[in-house]
Amino acid sequence: MTREHTSNLPKVPEEIIQHFDQWQAEGVDASNCPVRDVLDRIGDKWSVLILMMLAREPRRFSALNKAVGDISKRMLTQTLRALQRDGLVERTVYPTTPPRVDYRLTDLGRSALVPLAGLIVWADKRHEEIRTSRDTFDKEEAVAARLSA
Numbered sequence: 697m698t699r700e701h702t703s704n705l706p707k708v709p710e711e712i713i714q715h716f717d718q719w720q721a722e723g724v725d726a727s728n729c730p731v732r733d734v735l736d737r738i739g740d741k742w743s744v745l746i747l748m749m750l751a752r753e754p755r756r757f758s759a760l761n762k763a764v765g766d767i768s769k770r771m772l773t774q775t776l777r778a779l780q781r782d783g784l785v786e787r788t789v790y791p792t793t794p795p796r797v798d799y800r801l802t803d804l805g806r807s808a809l810v811p812l813a814g815l816i817v818w819a820d821k822r823h824e825e826i827r828t829s830r831d832t833f834d835k836e837e838a839v840a841a842r843l844s845a
Contacts, residue, residue, distance in 0.1 A: 737782050742767055742775045744812055747784065747801065751809055754788075754800035784808060 719729070726732060737743055742764070749755060749763050761772055776799055779785040784805035790796040801809075 737778060737784075738808070738812070740775070740778075742771065743779060744816070746772075746775055746779065747805060747808060747812065748816070750785065750799060750801045750805070754798045756796070756798050760799065779805070 745764060746760065749760055755763070757772070757776075760776075761767065761769060764772065767775075776785060776787070780787055780799075782804075783802055786800050786802050786805075788798050788800070790798075
């Protein structure tokens with residue numbers, strides 16, 4: 697259901713809105729948008745979870761794989777490499793037999809934890825409301841599809 701409202705952005709700092717307005721006025725190429733670029737990484741299915749798993753201490757690959765549970769080894773490898781490429785995670789190889797490898801957050805990775813914490817708290821608090829909205833939307837869409845058929 698679509699509702700009328702006066703603003704989509706209550707309590708958003710004016711400076712952030714002006715910043716986005718400036719980007720649009722300057723014709724910033726969406727593919728070079730810094731927010732979009734970062735959200736492409738952080739917004740994937742696994743990155744936030746892995747960053748939070750590394751928040752307390754470094755972990756070995758097998759410990760991360762066990763802690764996450766439903767991630768394949770291939771996907772964990774790809775996600776860790778992407779986080780490493782972005783400078784959020786550091787991989788350390790120890791000269792042992794067999795080689796021991798662990799992963800830890802970099803300073804940049806640790807700096808992401810505060811904004812992520814806000815998102816995690818919001819998602820936890822609003823999850824049921826979001827699921828209810830999805831269910832309502834899906835039911836309304838199904839009714840509309842039946843009526844138009």
